[in-house]
Amino acid sequence: xxxxxxxxxxxxxxxxxxxxxxxxxxxxxGSGASQTFSRLKPLxxxxxxxxxxxxxxxxxxxxxxxxxxxxxxxRTLVRLPTNFKCADVICDFCGYLAQVKxxxxxxxxxxxxxxxxxxxxxxxxxxxxxxxxxxxxxxxTVEPVTHAIYYLSADLQAPAMFKPRxxxxxxxxxxxxxxxxxxxxxxxxxxxxxx
Numbered sequence: 123x124x125x126x127x128x129x130x131x132x133x134x135x136x137x138x139x140x141x142x143x144x145x146x147x148x149x150x151x152g153s154g155a156s157q158t159f160s161r162l163k164p165l166x167x168x169x170x171x172x173x174x175x176x177x178x179x180x181x182x183x184x185x186x187x188x189x190x191x192x193x194x195x196x197r198t199l200v201r202l203p204t205n206f207k208c209a210d211v212i213c214d215f216c217g218y219l220a221q222v223k224x225x226x227x228x229x230x231x232x233x234x235x236x237x238x239x240x241x242x243x244x245x246x247x248x249x250x251x252x253x254x255x256x257x258x259x260x261x262x263t264v265e266p267v268t269h270a271i272y273y274l275s276a277d278l279q280a281p282a283m284f285k286p287r288x289x290x291x292x293x294x295x296x297x298x299x300x301x302x303x304x305x306x307x308x309x310x311x312x313x314x315x316x317x
Contacts, residue, residue, distance in 0.1 A: 173238075176224045176225075176226065176262070177210075177222070177223075177224055179224060179260070179262065179269075180222050180224025180258070180260035180262075181201045181210050181211060181222045181224075182201075183260050183269060183271060183317075184199060184210075184220075184222050184258045184260065184271060185197075185199045185200060185201055185211060187271065187316075187317050188258065188271060188273075188316055188317070190213040190215065190216060190218050191218065191220070191256060191273065191275075192213065192216050192218040193213060193215050193216040193218065195213070195215050195216075198213045198214050198216075199211045199212070199213055199214075199218075199220075200212060200213075200214050207241070207244040208221065208240070208244050208245060208248055208255055209221055209255050210222040211258070219255055219256075220255055220256045220257065220258055221255045221256065221257050221258070222257075222258045222259075222260065223237045223238070223239070223257060223258070223259055223260070223304065224259075224260040224261075224262065225237050225238075225259070225260075225261055225262070226261075226262055226263065226264055227261045227262070227263065228263065229263075230261045230262070230263060230268060230269060230270035231270065233259065233261075233272060233306055233310045233313050234261070234306060235305070235306060235307050236285075236303045236304060236305050236306060236307075237259065237303060237304045237306060238301070238303050238304075239284065239301060239302040239303050239304055240301060240302070241299070241300070241301060241302075242286045242287070242300040242301055242302040243300065245284060245302055246284075246286075249281050249284060254276040254277075254279045255276055256273065256274065256275055256276045257273070257274040257276075257279070257304070258271060258272070258273055258316075259271070259272040259274065259306075259313065260272075269317070270315060270317055271315070271316045271317040272313040272314065272315050272316065273313065273314045273315075273316050274309060274312055274313050274314075275312075278309060278312045279309070280308075280309075282305070282308065283304055283305050283306065283308060283309060284302050284304065284305075285302055285303050285304075285305050286300055286301075286302045287300060287301045287302055287303060288300070
């Protein structure tokens with residue numbers, strides 16, 4: 123049986139603290155009857171933020187609707203685990219890796235000037251090694267929900283399109299963490315609309 127106790131907003135989502143009843147039996151008492159004890163055990167469940175839900179929506183659209191750009195097979199792209207560095211999908215046939223970014227826009231026919239990226243450190247390290255991942259860009263409207271999927275090849279990307287953000291403040295939960303955003307103004311014409 124679950125009992126709701128409290129909830130609090132957190133930088134990475136909504137943390138629900140719920141308690142579940144745990145029953146345990148003891149040995150028989152001297153009278154031959156056994157006793158059952160109940161205690162509350164806390165469970166912590168992280169709920170996704172709106173941004174995380176948007177990212178999951180983008181990844182799901184890509185794996186369901188796009189073929190692998192390398193081997194051209196349908197339904198071979200699969201989502202990678204959350205927090206896999208610099209890639210979101212992999213082809214389970216040929217091993218092709220790609221990044222997926224999603225954004226809400228008013229007009230899905232126009233590639234936005236910038237899109238939020240992820241952690242700057244891993245991205246910078248790969249750029250220094252001249253490693254770039256292809257980008258699927260999923261643009262969605264809020265109401266009614268429509269979407270478009272664009273693709274940008276890795277060889278059309280340049281270091282100038284990756285802009286580091288300011289580090290998080292010292293009072294933030296992840297103080298000092300630095301993210302980046304994609305500056306897409308110079309490569310808008312290079313995107314290919316897939317869906």
